[in-house]
Amino acid sequence: MTVAAPSGPRRTRQARPGSPRTVRGPGPRARGAARSARRALRRVVRGPRNSPRARQISTTLVLAALAVLAALGIALLPAWVPSSVVLLVLLMGVFVLRAWAMTTLGVVVLGLVLTLELLDEEAFSPARYAVILLAVVLGVAFVRSRERLGLQGATSDLMLVDLRDRLVAHGRIPDLPEGWGVDSVVRSAYAEAFSGDFVVASHAPGSPLLEIVLVDVSGKGQEAGVRSLLLSGAFGGLLGAMPRDAFLPAANRYLLAQRWPEGFATAIHLAVRLDTGQFWVSTAGHPPAVHLHAGSGVIETVETPGGPALGVVVAPVFAVHEGVIQPGDTLMLYTDGLVESPGHDVELGIDRLMGEAERVVATRSGGADAVVAGVRAGEGDDRALILVHRT
Template sequence: MGTGRFEELRARVPSPAGWLRRGLPMSQKALTWGLVLLTVVASAAIVAPWDWAPVSVLILVQLLGAFLLRLRGMVVLCAVIVVETLAMAIGRNGSFSPGEMLVQGISVVALLAFAFQRERLGLQGAPGGLMLVDLRDRLAAHGRIPRLPHSWRVDSALRAANAEAFSGDFIVASTAKDETLLEIAVVDVSGKGQAAGVRSLLLSGAFGGLLGAMPPEEFLPAANDYLLAQDWDEGFATAIHLTVDLRTGEFWVASAGHPPAVQLHAGSGRLEIVNSIGAPALGIVRDLRCAPVTGRLAPGDALMLYTDGLIEAPGHDVSMGIDRLMGAAERLVATRRGGAEAVLDGVRTGEGDDRALVLVHRDPL
């Protein structure tokens, strides 16, 4: 290859310094060069005659880089560490053990893969983690119950599968008509874990905007239209929508492929299934039609909404799961010994599915 061709190729390939100047904001450049300087200090301590530091100290610098740097800065940092490690290994006449070299190589590859994955997701450095925390908090905020009259209480519990940060189940709530009408929707997005959590983040914001902004009977059809418009490969969700008149206790329950609500009658202590099943899940058919079931919450009554993670178990019928849930509610809610969290614990389902439960109480006179 001629000299002119070589110079042309070298001009096309940016140097690490040029890459940093063009591709990183000032704070990232400062962090990158600061960590590079730290590797130089660490390398000097490693090769010092008194063995001030072990070779593994460079892994700590890499971990700092994975937390603070974007992909470009992380590539530069890892390249410097690789060069320094090879130089130290040669300079010390092979006194580095093969295990030390192997650990360094594995850590470089693993942390670069981690940085690349965060870059794909748009989560770069420490602010990316803070963004995830903010998204999780926003999802929880959509399910926050608004202020209610003194005779009404709502207790809710939400647990993600395998204690993940995000859940495919979510709750949205709103009040309308001068805060005399309470609306709550419990939604179970298909799938579980992080994949379902991403979809639940989007849907919770959209459904939260729809709730209370239109007549109650139009909520589930509008939610269905929105979900169909997303055109997801796995784009269905079950939902149950409750509307309660806080003046009279009258309620309306409509469901789209969701397990039925359960009403506790305080007068008799009886638990009754509010059979609102009829419409298919959201995101499957167009022109969704839901027939609401009506009822009334007398003073002391409670209404329970939940997702299928509380009633489904491998090898067991769903009706048995509903019976088990009603038994836990009878032991805890009917006797006022516990609320939503206690019921979740009492059902003792596995940790492999998302679970959500809402209890709407009308206090006794």
């Protein structure tokens, strides 16, 4: 049963005189507008504070304040604070500032030094001011060159270290089963950080096949470092991901696609079955491998009709030499930096390397480092050597 509400005029309650009046808050639309305004204000306040430009401005202000303190120390305590202290402020700026911020700091430092020189005309030294001016110019030029490379701050050098470590990691030989060993050494020209020679190895867990590629990129040292890094990553992805006889053609196609003015490279590809000792060697414009036979004591070059260097011919043919590494044998791969020297025949260099390998490896008196040291190849070229042993 539904009861109808009584009809009639609706009563409204009026506030009594002297009683507190209820004040309604803002509506939903007003509250939303207030929240939006607060968020916008928060972005305005926090955003620039965390932006790279704001950090550069704050760092520049801190260094400028240090320069002012150094100038005050030079003016008030000349016996304790030398004028060269401003060079330390400039040095800190070189490590942490960008080009525009470093220029600003340099102008501040030069202004402070000039002011000090003019205040003390008796001790005015144009040579001292010229030295500080030269330091500012060199600092700005260094920061500009680093910024042109996309590097910033002192920690940017860690990126180059990481790149070098990755290049070395690509050539790290994976763990091998008992009875096998690989010894390798790569030395760059003039002991630079990057080398045009690099090694890439692949051995999938559970697979009996070990593949090693030794590559010599055109150029040397830092000139070939960028190309070596790029090719080592690409070749590392190709190696083991395709049949062994398809690696060098795929590497050649990749190198041609780069369209480098000096983009050729020589390479030698070795594939070994670790269960039987059977191996396959292919070369692309590279010196031949050397086989040391433990049973007969014979040391010989692995004669393979080598194909052209990578990145030169569109559809080259790479011949394959097949053999067997018997227990006690050693297979040696190397780059031309160990056998080439100005004014001498390459064959003589290979004979010298074979003689040193026979002396060191056959007598088990050393490894790859001892062979490279015994050859005494010049430091003007990159050098690499790999020894594959079967015990």
